[in-house]
Amino acid sequence: MLYMFADRFIPLDKALTVGVQVPCKDIKVQRKPLTAEMFAVAFHALREAGVVSLEISTKKVLFIKTTRVDVKLLKQEPRPGLEEAIVANAGAEESAKGIVMAWYGQDVNDPWARVIKAGVDEAIGAGLMTHVDAERGGVGGFLMGKTRIEPVCEEIAKLQPEFELWAGRWELFKANEGDLYNKMIFDCGSAISARMEQDDDRFDD
16 A cells, blocks of 8 residues: 555655655655555554554663564464565564564565565555566567566556545554654664675685
8 A cells, every 4th residue: 555655655766765666656756765664554554453562662781772663463364465474474573673684584685675576566466566568579578577567557546545544544653653653664674774685705905
């Protein structure tokens, strides 16, 4: 839902940011804020469904106070997309950051693209995006694939009333539980960034 109408909540792309095209609009939004919010939305949706509980916890270690979003799995049930990723890892991990990092399994070259792909895959399954013939030649098709993914704009447009209802609940959550919202965004964003594959090359003196 957030991905389909991302321009309502996510900052617009700028010269020095990586942009993501909003389906059916000539608009790009910033990828890093989008991916963090996509995970935060998934955590919140699970709480709304009674699947998990969310709570900020504070601990002091060696006089340093740290906070995190604790996640407790309340029940198992099939969920779509990133929500399923959270449920699958919530049993072994107790924090939002730990769950997001566990979903990757290992560091990757572009962790933000992995989140976007999960959103696209869910949209394809829901009939909101589809594979179409890319009309590439033999070599182009071999190198870049014979199909590309396009939004199904008429189906996305039908979601507008449902989106408005959801957007109202999301705004209410942000207003009433701002500390939890901000911490979720921070923890999800930092978890995604932490999965960026590092260059381990070493050079002798």
